[in-house]
Amino acid sequence: MVSAKWGDILGANLDELYREVILDHFQNPRRMGTLPEATHTLGLHNPTCGDKIAVDLQVEDGRVADYRFSGHGCSISMASASMLGDAVVGKPVAQATEVARGFVDFLTNPQSQETPPGDLEALGGVRKFPARVKCATLAHNALMEALAAHGVHAEPH
Numbered sequence: 001m002v003s004a005k006w007g008d009i010l011g012a013n014l015d016e017l018y019r020e021v022i023l024d025h026f027q028n029p030r031r032m033g034t035l036p037e038a039t040h041t042l043g044l045h046n047p048t049c050g051d052k053i054a055v056d057l058q059v060e061d062g063r064v065a066d067y068r069f070s071g072h073g074c075s076i077s078m079a080s081a082s083m084l085g086d087a088v089v090g091k092p093v094a095q096a097t098e099v100a101r102g103f104v105d106f107l108t109n110p111q112s113q114e115t116p117p118g119d120l121e122a123l124g125g126v127r128k129f130p131a132r133v134k135c136a137t138l139a140h141n142a143l144m145e146a147l148a149a150h151g152v153h154a155e156p157h
């Protein structure tokens with residue numbers, strides 16, 4: 001399912017170990033789907049690449065109790081959305097927001113001191129491809145906007 005375009009980027013320019021981690025998330029995405037009881041939902045579109053990703057969150061007692069993502073996109077956008085779930089489920093809302101903010105900083109700020117949690121660090125090679133940064137940060141921006149739009153104490157509706 002990896003198109004030649006994305007396959008070339010992943011194959012030629014990313015570290016072998018990181019490439020395997022990214023491809024694994026792309027081919028076996030974690031927490032893909034929707035949450036019928038979602039308290040926070042937000043979709044974003046990356047027109048430069050065509051990625052469309054929606055993030056569903058279930059916030060309970062100030063924590064991200066569950067996470068799902070849906071949509072379609074390139075290997076980088078889908079792998080990043082898959083990795084993000086592992087990094088935020090179970091965390092307090094403020095900490096989940098900080099994970100997403102830190103990851104965006106990691107990819108966009110050359111002086112960043114951030115070290116993304118879990119498999120997200122594998123996407124560090126994307127920094128060499130400025131056009132791909134929007135792919136890698138799409139789900140993260142959706143999560144931040146979803147949590148900000150509804151406030152941290154939103155009740156299910």
Ligand SMILES: [Zn+2]
Nearest residue numbers: 049051074135
């Ligand atoms: Zn993309």
